[in-house]
Amino acid sequence: MSNLQAKIKTDSWINATWSEYIQITENSDYQKAKFYYNKGKFRIEMSPLGNDHASDHNIITYAINLYAVVKGINLNGKDNCTYRKTGYQDAQPDLSYYIEDTVDAVPYGTSIISLDEFSPPTLVVEIANSSLADDKGEKKNLYEDLQVKEYWIIDVNKLEIIAFAIENEGSHRIRESQVLPKLEIALLEEAIRKTRQTNHSKVGLWLLEQFQK
Template sequence: MSNLQIKLPTDTWVPATWNEYLQIIENPGYEKAKGYYYNGKMRIEMPPVGNDHSRDHSIVIYAVHLFASIKDIDLNGNDNCTYRKTGYDDAQPDASFYIGKNADVIPWGTSIIHLDNYPAPDLVIEVANTSLADDKGDKRLLYEELGVGEYWIIDVKNVQVLAFAVENGGSRKISQSQVLPGLAISLLQDAFRRTREMNHSKVGAWLLSQFQQ
């Protein structure tokens, strides 16, 4: 594992020590990779991602920001940000948000967000095109351990949104967001279905009309 010339398998969990994981993720050859570490294993995800994944990624970020703005909910969002519990856990979710009283808790100038010093994000989102089983499995367990408030999985192929409230070290499926009160998960799912038939500007206009009701 210490020989970085060895080509590592990607998009799968590989046994590794914490130091081995850091060696890999900090290597210039993996500069654009997403890294995860959980339960003595690491997962490296390499770009590029395809059109379907990136479109759903784009619209879910837009929807969250739009809803928060209309409902006057304080919020700051992060795109592919690293969250770390040194020696134990590391994650780079597709999108994540600090909401309400936590909106401004991370100061400018912060690179990696060390959860030894800062709270976990209130909402974490993974967009699953080829990674659905893992997003529902080990990544869900990882986010439970990190203590996020809520976890969404965007199932690209089946056009579904799976939402979980995280509490007491576990998670349960929900139909209404708890960190964005008043947001029905079914409405988000409807928005994703519409993206298969119309462009994002039209879906955005529809979301605006729905959120203003």
């Protein structure tokens, strides 16, 4: 384990056994890190998040919650929650949601959500700044394996959303959400662009007007 510890490079995928990975997650040096594991490789994210990442995280969270309220969609959302399939996969997406049939799948009092016991989240969202290439690559493979139904990548720099529907261990691009019916990805992209020009309250009011049409 000491050799692995010496070679750890954050924000990169590193080969390791599951037991080695778990030991790394318990290391106090990485208390503020995010962890991912997929079939013999792990990644530690320590990159500073910054204003743009935090702001886009906030407005997307607000937009998804508001849409669900206006449209009467049952939804439970989670920030930076750990999902674990013991021995095989681990993920801590920026945002994740259980929607409709699985809305109450995970009871309060649960710590790490074991996918050996509970169903995977319906929708996963990653806010991508420096991590964009990985979010489009290995993490997409990870979420396909975990069998989430939809995966969104928020590109902080290009102000766009790359959305995928996942089925049959694969995925394809979509421009309208399937798990939040009739929600157009372009509308959320416009909301993100508006945050570069005005505050979140005004963008939120604009979103409410759009969702009520």
